[in-house]
Amino acid sequence: MDAGDWIAVAALVVALAAGYFAAISARAARRSANEAARLSGIEAERRRDEREERHERLAPSHPGSIVAVLEESAVGGPKNLFGSITVPRDYRVQAEGWVRDSYTLLSLPLLLHANRPYRFHIEHWPPDREEPQTQEVRFHFWPPVDVDDTDPWTCSCGRPTGENADSFGHWELRVPITYEPPMTPWIDYA
Template identity: 45%
Template sequence: MAAQKSADEAATMSQIEQERRKDEREHLHRDLHPTDQTVVESFLKGSARQNLFGSLTVKREVRGHAETVLGPNARGPVTGLPLLLLPNRAYEFHIEDWRDGQTKPQVDEIVFKF
């Protein structure tokens, strides 16, 4: 009986500790996420053949990754972004080649993961 009571108390304590750690991780994620302080802009660059580029500026140091979304099942790489982004510095990255006569991007969106 005492062994069962001890096991039940240990299980309860373990559950409480797991929930506390989950709360801490969620709080840390919210505090470190670069939400509305991140600035992203896009622009065409080049003379004979243009390319669509983007610029990303974050307000705090973050690790990040980005990819382009070309449709429901098509993703592609974003080139030019380092893994570690330093604060208040504009990082330029390539989104897509711009074909002659093209008037809008083929890329639907860019997904950033910080």
């Protein structure tokens, strides 16, 4: 073998070694990319869980039920059924009274301030009625926005913001109505 043959053999050995190390490097790069993608997925899931946990912490607490109170009309008309709600922080709100498959918007201010009871009319009560027709109140809550008379705050979960109260609620609560008829005084005729 002459010098040219040795150079060709050496070049072949170098090329084979380079190919071998390139293949090892490519496998390592694929493993590294797969691991980075897996870690990125874990991190995205952790951030999603944190957003959901924060969303739940910011949610209004469920009152269990709306305890309805029957009151005489101030103008001598039918009696009226009222309820009330208190929220732990400031929220925008819209409420609906549901009777089977239909609803009526209930009169509450758009912004409820924290720890203040808000009284609202549920329904009129004709003389022959014995129990409420309204079965539940559905509340739609949103964080307050810049135009509200409060310090706005946000929930970064991506649900509706409340700038449009016609959208779905950021949080929605279905709260049953409970009503205890007034006690009839017991008369002893003995």
